Amino acid sequence: EVQLVESGGGLVQPGGSLRLSCAASGFTFSIRTMSWVRQAPGKGLEWVSAITSGGGSTGYADSVKGRFTISRDNAKNTLYLQMNSLKPEDTAVYYCVMGWGTGDPRGQGTQVTVSS
Numbered sequence: 001e002v003q004l005v006e007s008g009g010g011l012v013q014p015g016g017s018l019r020l021s022c023a024a025s026g027f028t029f030s031i032r033t034m035s036w037v038r039q040a041p042g043k044g045l046e047w048v049s050a051i052t053s054g055g056g057s058t059g060y061a062d063s064v065k066g067r068f069t070i071s072r073d074n075a076k077n078t079l080y081l082q083m084n085s086l087k088p089e090d091t092a093v094y095y096c097v098m099g100w101g102t103g104d105p106r107g108q109g110t111q112v113t114v115s116s
Helices: none
Strands: 003-007 010-012 018-025 034-039 045-051 058-060 068-073 078-083 092-098 110-114
Touching: 003 092, 018 034, 018 092, 018 110, 034 078, 045 068, 045 078, 045 092, 058 068
Parallel strands: 010 110
Antiparallel strands: 003 018, 018 078, 034 045, 034 092, 045 058, 068 078, 092 110
């Protein structure tokens, strides 16, 4: 059974940082492209970032480019998202998904709230 368990969210002030993690199991993580997506209150899913299986290629939404960094540790079956210079508009539930795109969120997500 595919499991994706997100963690690391929380309440942070504007300009702050958070590091999200996604622990993957039930599939061969090391051969899958992975993405982070988010859903803000009352809005649809938004693709945030993606990384290819070996980490050689990454992509970012314009809204987070230069502030967020995606990475992965295939030995630990874990995907990461380092978020710096956070803004109130980054407030959302963040999910990791398989593939490059919004995908099909399976986990419970992790809440990120950026507020003073």
